[in-house]
Amino acid sequence: MTLGQLASKNRMGLLFMLPSLSLLVVFFLFPLTQVLYMSFQDWNVMGSSTWEGINNYIKALGSGEFWLSLWNTFIYTVIVTPLIFVPAILLAVMLKKTTFRTEVMRVVIFIPFTISFVSASYIWSWIYNDTYGILNFLLSKIDLISRPVNWLGETWRARVMISIMVAWKTLGFSMLIFISGLQSISQEIYEAADIDGASRIQTLFLITIPILRPTIFLALVISIAGSFKAFDQFFIMTNGGPMRTTQTIVMYINKIAFENYDMGTGSAVSVLFLILLLSISYQQIRMGGYTGE
Amino acid sequence: MKKVLIIWLLILVIAALTFAAGEQEGKGTNKMVALRVWDRDSVMGDVVDQFNKKMQSEGKNIKAQFELIPYGQQVPKFMAAMAAGRAPDIYSLDLVQYPYFISIGAFKDITEEFEALPFKDELPQGILRLGKQNNKVYALPYEIDLSVLNWSKNMFRAAGLDPEKPPLTWDDLIKDSVSLTKDKNGxxxxxQWGFAEVGNNAGSYMFWFMPFIWGNNGRMFDDNGKVVFDSRESKEALQLWYDLIYKYKAAPVSSAQWSSGDRYNAFIAGKLGLFLSGNFYIKTIMKDAPDLDFGVTLIPHGKGKGATFGGGNLIGITSQSKHPAEAWEFIKFAFSKDVLVNNYAPKLMLIPRRDLYENKYYAKYPQMKKYQEILGHAITPYTYKYNQIYDPVLYYLQGSLLGKIKIDSAIKDLAVELKKVTK
Known part of the structure; x- marks a missing residue:
């Protein structure tokens, strides 16, 4: 291929990319640069803003609430990730073969993913309600509890119960990613393992999961980034309580930027959060073996 | 390659021509005035349609466009629009947000227009105060929300209480709540519970808990905006709520985390006898629980008088509006008898003009008569930093009701936080 042909081919590719690039610039890069600019400003809605240097960053990093919110988000991510991944992988293994029955099961498991977090949060708030919720009713009917449990009343219990709701809602998506990964594994490898006398557990841990590693890490990147951005479920089900112990970092950004009108500090926290998310995602991609590709 | 390039160029040219044509239409005719109206309630959409018909019939080239703004997006969208120089002409916004936005010059002074209104004295003065600054008027009360107590007459009868006698004082509240709390299956x-507290939302504490403090002669801010929350009156009100859970066992502890929807569901399901409510629930209760016989009363008081939080929306013309005269024409239309009575009253929404409460829609419901009485008691705290007080209010009040902070400390520390954010 001559240099001219290569340049022509690249121009062609660039033209095809233009629509998505335009959207990326308008809806991501432009707002991102604005947020970056605002993070160094005492930003006023009306009138001129003043240059603050790194004061907003110092303010953000010096706030105990910033670190508490970050910690809450981290804990939630640690709880919710295995709650999504373990059942998702198991279900994917069980449902990887395409038959009428497995297709129905896949649809049933995927349905919660199609509803919004807002709706799911309200539905599960009602399920968890200790006075008229169905969970306490069922548990008391089978004598598992003697008095109604306030599921969202204590910090740790609330974190776990919200994570269960999130797992119910999102594991269908992770399951589908794993099924597509599993279906791309050659059947010959399994046949060879079978001839060698490998058990099903050995096959799962020594063949399926290692081959599935890039898929697992891809799903992990999506899931962990999503968990770090958690907002709706906590906003609706606990509103950050009791005493801010379930307040996530995005709730904190929302509070200081849009409730306290401190857009400068809100932007600074957003930039810090973006750096953190990028670092985590980069590490995950490296661990998943994507960087060389 | 060339074909793709040509296609893209064509798309760009068509888009540019379409945009230019649109611009030309606006400039060329130089007649049609487009007003943008924002509100969180869809009824305003009907008002806009009726206004447009009227303008058309009168041959005026004014056309209003309505945009529904979800409650949670009211402030972010407005801030973003103002920053971009694209604020609406007219905004019906949560009234507690007005002191701040007026202070930064986001709304136009409409004092002269207000003074000329024949019904200006019919607007609730306690709520109008939020639209005023330095003796000038910037916004008018439009959609009214009042905090009240609903009681289930069905449950009162079943508990052997007089269904026509709601609790008026704190003593009544304790007595009735205890009588209504039942272990039916042993x-x-x-x-079922007598009472439920307001849960996980700071706005709810302001809307329903503050009237308990006002009804005990306490306040959050004095007339000069100074924080006067650290008082015996505030502590007694919080102690009452605490005792209803732990001492009298007449309210579930979890209700300190319930949303308003949880309380509503418990009330219509017959599991809650006394429901801290508002006019916005009246129509839905009738629809969701047609057999529920319920009444409306002021929030019970301590050593003071019964009080209610005056919430809702004020309507104003933004300072970025390029058509203030036309915007005022719209506002006058929105306050007309026909519009208020025929659009808001059938939905049992509270209208801002007290002279219009004697209408055929309200007449069918005794509850609405009560709201007319209650409207005169409405109080709304005035602060430029209303949003900033939300976080400490929730933290300390909910923390104390969950037994994590002592009552005295909660009130004292909350007062300190309020002073910090409002200084």
């Missing part, structure tokens, strides 16, 4: 756990 498993040692109540199946």
């Amino acid at each position: 498993d040692g756990n109540p199946d």
Whole structure:
């Protein structure tokens, strides 16, 4: 291929990319640069803003609430990730073969993913309600509890119960990613393992999961980034309580930027959060073996 | 390659021509005035349609466009629009947000227009105060929300209480709440509760808990905006709520985390006798629980008088509006008898003009008569930093009701936080 042909081919590719690039610039890069600019400003809605240097960053990093919110988000991510991944992988293994029955099961498991977090949060708030919720009713009917449990009343219990709701809602998506990964594994490898006398557990841990590693890490990147951005479920089900112990970092950004009108500090926290998310995602991609590709 | 390039160029040219044509239409005719109207309630959409018909019939080239703004997006969208120089002409916004936005010059002074209104004295003065600054008027009360107590007459009858006698004082509230709390199946756990607290939302504490403090002669801010929250009156009100859970066992502890929807569901399901409510629930209660016989009363008081939080929306013309005269024409239309009575009253929404409460829609419901009485008691705290007080209010009040902070400390520390954010 001559240099001219290569340049022509690249121009062609660039033209095809233009629509998505335009959207990326308008809806991501432009707002991102604005947020970056605002993070160094005492930003006023009306009138001129003043240059603050790194004061907003110092303010953000010096706030105990910033670190508490970050910690809450981290804990939630640690709880919710295995709650999504373990059942998702198991279900994917069980449902990887395409038959009428497995297709129905896949649809049933995927349905919660199609509803919004807002709706799911309200539905599960009602399920968890200790006075008229169905969970306490069922548990008391089978004598598992003697008095109604306030599921969202204590910090740790609330974190776990919200994570269960999130797992119910999102594991269908992770399951589908794993099924597509599993279906791309050659059947010959399994046949060879079978001839060698490998058990099903050995096959799962020594063949399926290692081959599935890039898929697992891809799903992990999506899931962990999503968990770090958690907002709706906590906003609706606990509103950050009791005493801010379930307040996530995005709730904190929302509070200081849009409730306290401190857009400068809100932007600074957003930039810090973006750096953190990028670092985590980069590490995950490296661990998943994507960087060389 | 060339074909793709040509296609893209064509798309760009068509888009540019379409945009230019649109611009030309606006400039060329130089007649049609487009007003943008924002509100969180869809009824405003009907008002806009009626206004447009009227303008058309009168041959005026004014056309209003309505945009529904979800409650949670009211402030972010407005801030973003103002920053971009694209604020609406007219905004019906949560009234507690007005002091701040007026202070930064986001709304136009409409004092002269207001003074000329024949019904200006019919607007609730306690709520109008939020639209005023330095003796000038910037916004008018439009959609009214009042905090009240609903009581279930069905449950009162079943508990042997007089269904026509709601609790008026704190003593009544304790007595009735205890009588209404029942363990029907004998498993040692109540199946229905007398009272429920307001849960996980700071706005709810302001809307329903503050009237308890006002009804005990306490306040959050004095007339000069100074924080006067650290008082015996505030502590007594919080102690009452605490005792209803732990001492009298007449409210579930979890209600300190319930949303308003949880309380509503419990009330219509017959599991809650006394429901801290508002006019916005009246129509839905009738629809969701047609057999529920319920009344409306002021929030019970301590050593003061019964009080209610005056919430809702004020309507104003933004300072970025390029058509203030036309915008005022719209506002006058929105306040007309026909519009208020025929659009808001059938939905049992509270209208801002007290002279219009004697209408055929309200007449069918005794509850609405009560709202007319209650409207005169409405109080709304005035602060430029209303949003900033939300976080400490929730933290300390909910923390104390969950037994994590002592009552005295909660009130004292909350007062300190309020002073910090409002200084």
